[in-house]
Amino acid sequence: MGTMSQNRVRLAIMLITVVVLSTSVAQAQSTGPQGVVDDLLGKYKSAGKAWEATIEQAATKLFWLLATISLGWTCVSMAIKQSDLVEIVAELCRFIMFTGLFLWLLTNGAAYGNDIIQSLSQLGTNAGGQGLTPGDIVNLAMQVYQNTLSHVNFLQPESIVAPIIIAVIILIVCALVAVNMILLLCAAWVVLYAGLIFLGFGGCRWTSDMAINYYRTVLGVGVSLMTMKLIVAIGVRYLHDLVASTSPNLNASQLGILLCAVIILAVISHRLPHMVAGMVVGGGHNGAIGGVGIMTLFAAGMVRTATAG
Numbered sequence: 001m002g003t004m005s006q007n008r009v010r011l012a013i014m015l016i017t018v019v020v021l022s023t024s025v026a027q028a029q030s031t032g033p034q035g036v037v038d039d040l041l042g043k044y045k046s047a048g049k050a051w052e053a054t055i056e057q058a059a060t061k062l063f064w065l066l067a068t069i070s071l072g073w074t075c076v077s078m079a080i081k082q083s084d085l086v087e088i089v090a091e092l093c094r095f096i097m098f099t100g101l102f103l104w105l106l107t108n109g110a111a112y113g114n115d116i117i118q119s120l121s122q123l124g125t126n127a128g129g130q131g132l133t134p135g136d137i138v139n140l141a142m143q144v145y146q147n148t149l150s151h152v153n154f155l156q157p158e159s160i161v162a163p164i165i166i167a168v169i170i171l172i173v174c175a176l177v178a179v180n181m182i183l184l185l186c187a188a189w190v191v192l193y194a195g196l197i198f199l200g201f202g203g204c205r206w207t208s209d210m211a212i213n214y215y216r217t218v219l220g221v222g223v224s225l226m227t228m229k230l231i232v233a234i235g236v237r238y239l240h241d242l243v244a245s246t247s248p249n250l251n252a253s254q255l256g257i258l259l260c261a262v263i264i265l266a267v268i269s270h271r272l273p274h275m276v277a278g279m280v281v282g283g284g285h286n287g288a289i290g291g292v293g294i295m296t297l298f299a300a301g302m303v304r305t306a307t308a309g
Contacts, residue, residue: 056109145167167255
């Protein structure tokens with residue numbers, strides 16, 4: 001009798017846990033990860049636009065301060081060399097063209113940077129064949145979780161633990177992929193507007209490289225976002241087909257296959273965009289190859305957990 005009562009208590013605890021998890025998933029779907037992500041990105045975008053006026057004003061002041069110092073140094077140098085009129089006019093024309101170009105880049109910095117990021121992001125969407133958002137990845141993981149619950153035999157508590165654990169791990173890994181996308185999208189707005197201060201360094205020829213690096217960084221973020229969309233489009237399309245083929249009879253072995261595919265997608269989405277962006281900003285290629293990153297360690301831990309389950 002004691003053993004039977006313990007089994008009943010254990011079965012009741014299992015059922016309560018499953019019901020609670022199912023309720024939380026249902027509430028998450030009613031709220032919608034898509035809406036949460038869109039709201040978060042919208043706040044970063046609106047905050048970035050609010051920064052634009054203040055940061056651009058400070059960058060303009062810095063620009064003219066450095067331009068004045070550069071002009072003063074040029075005048076002193078020509079006076080020391082006792083330059084003739086032709087050399088003075090030529091140097092003055094070079095200064096006007098240089099200053100005018102970087103002032104134009106400063107005035108239109110946010111608009112041109114936004115065009116670069118949006119065009120590369122749209123290119124990734126068009127090449128990938130579908131416009132994916134971080135919420136779509138989480139929705140796919142929730143679909144796997146719900147399919148797992150629908151095929152669990154509640155009369156056998158021992159068979160419940162492994163599928164649910166693997167489904168939860170799949171949900172966590174998909175959330176990490178979504179976090180990578182959110183990070184790039186948020187970085188796009190932060191770099192685009194907060195980085196305007198570096199355009200102020202274009203007023204002096206000795207610091208103009210910092211202003212050029214702003215556009216180089218913006219281009220790197222855009223390339224990373226384009227690569228991320230291409231990678232995720234391929235991975236999500238494959239996962240959709242895999243879920244559709246395994247959902248009629250979802251068991252622990254099929255969930256293990258899904259987990260391996262999701263881990264591969266997570267590692268690729270973490271590494272490959274930085275490698276491609278390294279061709280633009282430089283230095284990112286070496287950091288993306290040969291190192292043991294957090295995603296590699298996380299993937300190894302997830303494989304061990306799934307194997308143990």
